[in-house]
Amino acid sequence: MTNFTLTLRDAAGGTLRVLENVPSSTGIASAQAFCFPETAGVRSAVFVINATANNNAGPFTGLAEVAFGLVTACGSADIAGPNQSTCIDGVLTADDIIRYLGLYFASDLAADVAGANQAPAPDGQLTADDIIVFLGRYFQGC
Numbered sequence: 001m002t003n004f005t006l007t008l009r010d011a012a013g014g015t016l017r018v019l020e021n022v023p024s025s026t027g028i029a030s031a032q033a034f035c036f037p038e039t040a041g042v043r044s045a046v047f048v049i050n051a052t053a054n055n056n057a058g059p060f061t062g063l064a065e066v067a068f069g070l071v072t073a074c075g076s077a078d079i080a081g082p083n084q085s086t087c088i089d090g091v092l093t094a095d096d097i098i099r100y101l102g103l104y105f106a107s108d109l110a111a112d113v114a115g116a117n118q119a120p121a122p123d124g125q126l127t128a129d130d131i132i133v134f135l136g137r138y139f140q141g142c
Protein backbone atom coordinates (compact mmCIF):
# COMPACT_ATOMS: atom_id res chain seq x y z
CA MET A 1 0.00 0.00 0.00
CA THR A 2 1.41 3.37 -0.95
CA ASN A 3 -1.62 5.59 -0.36
CA PHE A 4 -4.81 5.34 1.67
CA THR A 5 -7.85 7.29 2.79
CA LEU A 6 -9.29 6.88 6.27
CA THR A 7 -12.80 8.11 7.08
CA LEU A 8 -14.02 8.23 10.68
CA ARG A 9 -17.79 8.10 11.13
CA ASP A 10 -20.24 8.67 13.95
CA ALA A 11 -23.06 6.33 15.02
CA ALA A 12 -25.36 7.68 12.31
CA GLY A 13 -22.75 7.15 9.60
CA GLY A 14 -21.90 10.83 9.36
CA THR A 15 -18.34 11.76 8.53
CA LEU A 16 -16.37 13.13 11.47
CA ARG A 17 -12.94 13.29 9.89
CA VAL A 18 -11.26 12.28 6.63
CA LEU A 19 -7.58 11.69 6.16
CA GLU A 20 -7.41 11.70 2.40
CA ASN A 21 -4.69 10.39 0.10
CA VAL A 22 -2.20 9.73 2.86
CA PRO A 23 1.11 8.44 1.47
CA SER A 24 2.62 5.39 3.13
CA SER A 25 5.70 3.27 2.77
CA THR A 26 5.94 -0.30 1.59
CA GLY A 27 8.31 -3.10 2.36
CA ILE A 28 9.28 -1.97 5.84
CA ALA A 29 9.46 -4.22 8.84
CA SER A 30 8.32 -1.75 11.46
CA ALA A 31 4.89 -0.26 12.00
CA GLN A 32 4.01 3.08 10.50
CA ALA A 33 2.24 5.73 12.55
CA PHE A 34 -0.06 8.39 11.19
CA CYS A 35 -1.17 11.25 13.40
CA PHE A 36 -4.47 13.04 13.35
CA PRO A 37 -6.30 15.15 15.91
CA GLU A 38 -8.20 13.30 18.63
CA THR A 39 -11.71 12.74 17.32
CA ALA A 40 -14.67 12.17 19.63
CA GLY A 41 -17.73 10.08 18.84
CA VAL A 42 -16.14 7.69 16.34
CA ARG A 43 -18.19 4.52 15.89
CA SER A 44 -16.77 3.20 12.63
CA ALA A 45 -13.84 3.69 10.32
CA VAL A 46 -13.58 3.14 6.59
CA PHE A 47 -10.07 2.33 5.43
CA VAL A 48 -9.62 2.57 1.66
CA ILE A 49 -6.40 1.54 -0.05
CA ASN A 50 -5.93 3.99 -2.91
CA ALA A 51 -2.70 2.66 -4.34
CA THR A 52 -0.35 -0.25 -3.96
CA ALA A 53 3.34 -0.60 -4.70
CA ASN A 54 2.61 -2.48 -7.93
CA ASN A 55 0.22 0.19 -9.29
CA ASN A 56 -2.85 -1.74 -8.15
CA ALA A 57 -2.01 -4.56 -10.57
CA GLY A 58 -1.37 -7.30 -8.03
CA PRO A 59 -4.07 -9.56 -6.68
CA PHE A 60 -3.03 -9.14 -3.06
CA THR A 61 -2.17 -6.35 -0.64
CA GLY A 62 -1.59 -7.27 2.98
CA LEU A 63 -2.20 -5.25 6.10
CA ALA A 64 -0.76 -6.91 9.16
CA GLU A 65 -2.57 -4.80 11.70
CA VAL A 66 -4.38 -1.49 11.97
CA ALA A 67 -4.63 0.00 15.44
CA PHE A 68 -5.86 3.28 16.86
CA GLY A 69 -4.77 4.87 20.08
CA LEU A 70 -3.69 7.95 21.90
CA VAL A 71 0.02 8.50 22.20
CA THR A 72 1.23 10.20 25.34
CA ALA A 73 4.39 12.22 25.03
CA CYS A 74 7.44 10.87 26.78
CA GLY A 75 8.48 14.12 28.39
CA SER A 76 9.06 17.46 26.74
CA ALA A 77 11.86 16.11 24.55
CA ASP A 78 9.49 13.74 22.75
CA ILE A 79 8.83 15.93 19.73
CA ALA A 80 9.03 13.39 16.91
CA GLY A 81 8.24 9.92 15.75
CA PRO A 82 9.88 7.68 13.17
CA ASN A 83 11.63 9.53 10.33
CA GLN A 84 11.41 12.77 12.32
CA SER A 85 7.67 12.95 11.71
CA THR A 86 5.70 15.36 13.86
CA CYS A 87 3.86 12.38 15.36
CA ILE A 88 5.11 11.99 18.87
CA ASP A 89 5.61 8.31 19.61
CA GLY A 90 6.05 8.02 23.36
CA VAL A 91 9.76 7.19 23.17
CA LEU A 92 12.95 9.20 22.99
CA THR A 93 15.09 8.33 19.99
CA ALA A 94 17.53 10.02 17.66
CA ASP A 95 14.49 11.17 15.65
CA ASP A 96 13.66 13.58 18.48
CA ILE A 97 17.16 15.05 18.49
CA ILE A 98 17.30 15.30 14.71
CA ARG A 99 13.92 17.04 14.56
CA TYR A 100 14.94 19.44 17.33
CA LEU A 101 18.19 20.36 15.60
CA GLY A 102 16.30 20.75 12.32
CA LEU A 103 14.00 23.27 13.98
CA TYR A 104 16.94 25.00 15.63
CA PHE A 105 18.98 25.38 12.46
CA ALA A 106 15.90 26.50 10.52
CA SER A 107 15.63 29.32 13.10
CA ASP A 108 12.21 28.03 14.11
CA LEU A 109 11.31 29.49 17.49
CA ALA A 110 9.69 26.16 18.36
CA ALA A 111 13.27 25.28 19.30
CA ASP A 112 13.40 28.14 21.82
CA VAL A 113 13.18 26.23 25.08
CA ALA A 114 15.55 28.22 27.29
CA GLY A 115 16.94 31.58 28.18
CA ALA A 116 20.39 32.75 29.25
CA ASN A 117 22.30 30.38 31.51
CA GLN A 118 19.87 27.60 30.58
CA ALA A 119 16.95 29.27 32.33
CA PRO A 120 14.00 26.97 31.60
CA ALA A 121 11.88 29.52 29.74
CA PRO A 122 11.93 30.72 26.12
CA ASP A 123 13.60 34.08 25.55
CA GLY A 124 12.92 34.69 21.87
CA GLN A 125 16.46 33.79 20.84
CA LEU A 126 18.08 30.58 19.69
CA THR A 127 21.41 30.02 21.38
CA ALA A 128 23.48 27.13 22.67
CA ASP A 129 21.45 27.39 25.89
CA ASP A 130 18.45 26.04 23.99
CA ILE A 131 20.37 23.05 22.69
CA ILE A 132 21.81 22.33 26.13
CA VAL A 133 18.39 22.45 27.79
CA PHE A 134 16.78 20.29 25.11
CA LEU A 135 19.53 17.68 25.34
CA GLY A 136 19.29 17.79 29.12
CA ARG A 137 15.59 16.98 28.89
CA TYR A 138 16.33 14.23 26.37
CA PHE A 139 18.97 12.55 28.52
CA GLN A 140 16.72 12.71 31.58
CA GLY A 141 14.72 10.11 29.71
CA CYS A 142 11.07 9.28 29.96
Ligand SMILES: [Ca+2]
Binds near residue numbers: 077093096
Ligand atom coordinates in the same frame (compact mmCIF):
# COMPACT_ATOMS: atom_id res chain seq x y z
CA1 LIG B 1 9.90 10.48 20.04
Ligand SMILES: [Ca+2]
Binds near residue numbers: 112113126129
Ligand atom coordinates in the same frame (compact mmCIF):
# COMPACT_ATOMS: atom_id res chain seq x y z
CA1 LIG C 1 16.33 30.61 23.78
